[in-house]
Amino acid sequence: MRTIIFNGKGGVGKTSVSAATARRLARKGHRTIIMSVDTAHSLGDSLGVTLGPDIVHVEKNLDALELDIVHEMRTKWSAISEYISAFMLSQGVDDISAEEMAILPGMEMASALFYVLQFKDSGLYDVVVIDTAPTGETLRLLSFPDVSNWYIDKVYTLVKKMISLARVTVGKVMDFPLPSKEVMDSVDEIKNKMERVKEILEDPEQTTLRLVLNPERMAIVETRRSYTYLCLYNKTVECLIINKVYPPETDGEFFKTKLEEQAKHMEEIHESFDQLKVMTAYMMPTELSGSDMLDKMADMIYGDSDPIEGYAKTSPMHFETKKDIDYLYIKMPFIEKADVELFKTHDNSIIIETSNQKRTVALPATLRGAEMLGAGFSDGNLVIRFRRQSNAGKKDSI
């Protein structure tokens, strides 16, 4: 199963492009589901159907869903939400409703990501199209498995210790309720699922992102920023879709200036993102809604090609071994060497810090105890060199 995620600034056309892509995929014979994870849902309007938290069959090969987090909390997270509620009560906070709990961002993100697992396990779909919220929120969503795996590991170990401690210190009253076995099992399940989600999201054969932008200054700046961030979190951006491009035959004095400005921006996009495939869709005379308009949009973007085709073969992060040196390559577009700081931690991770990002990357077990020899930039990649402990030993003995 392929997962194609559309992202970009608010209003650039994510929902329209996602809907157009999903329709085209279905017409090409792929069993498709499109899911909106933007709380300001407009997918139903775009497709011209009424959608909700349950899967709706739209047409042949096409199902759709608008994720509703309150509904998810009520139906799927009861053990955990009851525990959070009891915990809050013990801390003097009044009973907390499902609506209130739904604002805890982790729940929403986990729900959205678990749908991808559910679709994959069901075997019902060949492709999932995800129409996302504007950039910032989506980047948080996609980095969530990394952050939450770390967090759950730490908190989970702590809570487990507390539970065993509570058993021996009989009579001692804790000032908050300990989670029941059911809650702990749910956490266990979340942890396992999150690890699987991370694997799916970081495999370019399974998951890719398509960034939508308009030929405008601010959209270009934001797209650069999110591209860099996504690389750092090992998510594969495979193409750009420039939407709302004025067609060259547009007439009038106002449009003359607009067209010139646009030409400059288009050039900048091609130069900046020269390693990515770029597709375009023209500005249409009316708002985009309904099948005909969406099909026109799909024609502009994909022509006769099948949107299931992937445009990127490798993920932004990969390891290579040459002689006795291991290299970690991380694609880092638009970043200067001077802006990056690197640290190796005692638990076999490296921390990569840029002026506005910090990311911990767990190294594979084979590099446990390896020495970090240094790092440099080559072809837009940060390249970190390691020497394995065993290799160093072997070399000495020869």
Ligand SMILES: Nc1ncnc2c1ncn2[C@@H]1O[C@H](COP(=O)(O)OP(=O)(O)O)[C@@H](O)[C@H]1O
């Ligand atoms: N190529 C286009 N031509 C004309 N209008 C468009 C085009 N793409 C999107 N729109 C319109 O722009 C608005 C925002 O599009 P939408 O797809 O909802 O963006 P987003 O999901 O990024 O917020 C909608 O009214 C939509 O109909």
Ligand SMILES: [Mg+2]
């Ligand atoms: Mg939208």
